[in-house]
Amino acid sequence: MELVYIKTYGCQMNVHETEKMYASFASRDIGKAERAEDADIIILNTCCVREGAETRVIGNLGLVKKLKENKRGLIVAVCGCMTQQRAVAEKLHKRCPFVNVITGTYKLPQLPDMVERVKNGEKFILDLDKDERVPCGVNAAMRTDKVSAFVNIMYGCDNFCTYCIVPYVKGHERSRRSADIIREVTELVERGYKEITLLGQNVNSYNDGETDFVKLLDELSLIPGDHWIKFMTSHPKDLSDDVIRLIAERPRLAKYIHLPLQSGSDRILALMNRKYDMAAYMHKIEFIRKLMPDAGLSSDIIVGFPTETEEDHLLTEKAVKDIGYNNLFTFIYSKRTGTPAATMDGQVPEEIKKERISRLIDLQADIASARAAACVGKTCRVLCDGREGKKLKGKTSADRVIVFDGDAAVGEFADVLVTSSKNSKLYGKAVK
């Protein structure tokens, strides 16, 4: 049997795209290779949100070239966000002529056909055409995880934050039909999945013409079964009070919200085109905490956006301190060609960005430790998702990692008393 190996870069959305690609190859009797060395087809599913991911792709292509030198028929394809940019795709073709197929984000379902064409003698295929049709029906995906599953609810983004390349490489916002999503989630629950994460760049603007996000969540939360539903990402300008109320009300909606702040400075937020200010953001946080005092909150922060001063950065530190996230994803601003911020005056020197991010990481480590320590003595519902040594490992509804003693099986829920914490991690024991 022929085997395909797909290397994924970037976010959970890409991880899920890869799961779907494996399924489309499997339907042609092409299996999944665990290692690139074993594969007849190697695909790099790329990301370009930050420069680091692009650099890794180029580095890995060097290794793929060596494999191809030793295996004549090896077919190599590069797809995803990075190569959806035409100039990048053309440069890649010049630099790496051994790559057989270059496509972007729109034609992933057609990859097996393109590979077939190469087998039939075509030397090189470049297909960056935009196809904004939304797939109908249940997404076939080869999921490796047996407990957690991702489900796309929408594609693309219309927000055009000034630093971000996503709208240029993923196209306009478009929502899957709610009936398809409900069917997919129902099937996953019936197959035993316990954690379903709905994916979209801005899930709050989901709308298939009849159903908006709150209605979709309402319907999904009524699917019978013992499972949690999570979603990401929420844009603070669109997260409605109705959604927050529904999360508080419905046991199957996990008490966890990822709400990227990006900066604590109103001036920088305006330059980023985020369309909210700190007052509006804090208002949402207060409402979440009022209804769900133990809810888990996490966020993304970009340090060193053009013109960011020390005062702006201190406002971000203050916001992070005041809000007290469980978890923070911090990024150094990375210039993306074609975005408005890339040509703004006042680009911040690399050393300053590095110094600011390291202060922010230290600050968040202290906050996360304190928040974890505050959980000691509480009993939480935990979804067991693996093992750590002899102990069980899992996640709380607020998305905290917990290591515990007990006899739950992977994929089962347990009530766990938190007995201690170390850094952001909780430790505990299952209670009967």
Ligand code: SAH
């Ligand atoms: N749609 C989501 C996530 C998009 S990308 C949202 O709006 O939050 C994930 C994160 O990458 C963003 O939240 C942002 O913090 C970061 N990011 C995006 N572009 C970036 C850039 N040019 N430099 C550094 N970080 C960036």
Ligand code: SF4
């Ligand atoms: Fe990028 Fe902003 Fe869209 Fe998120 S909402 S994907 S950060 S443009």
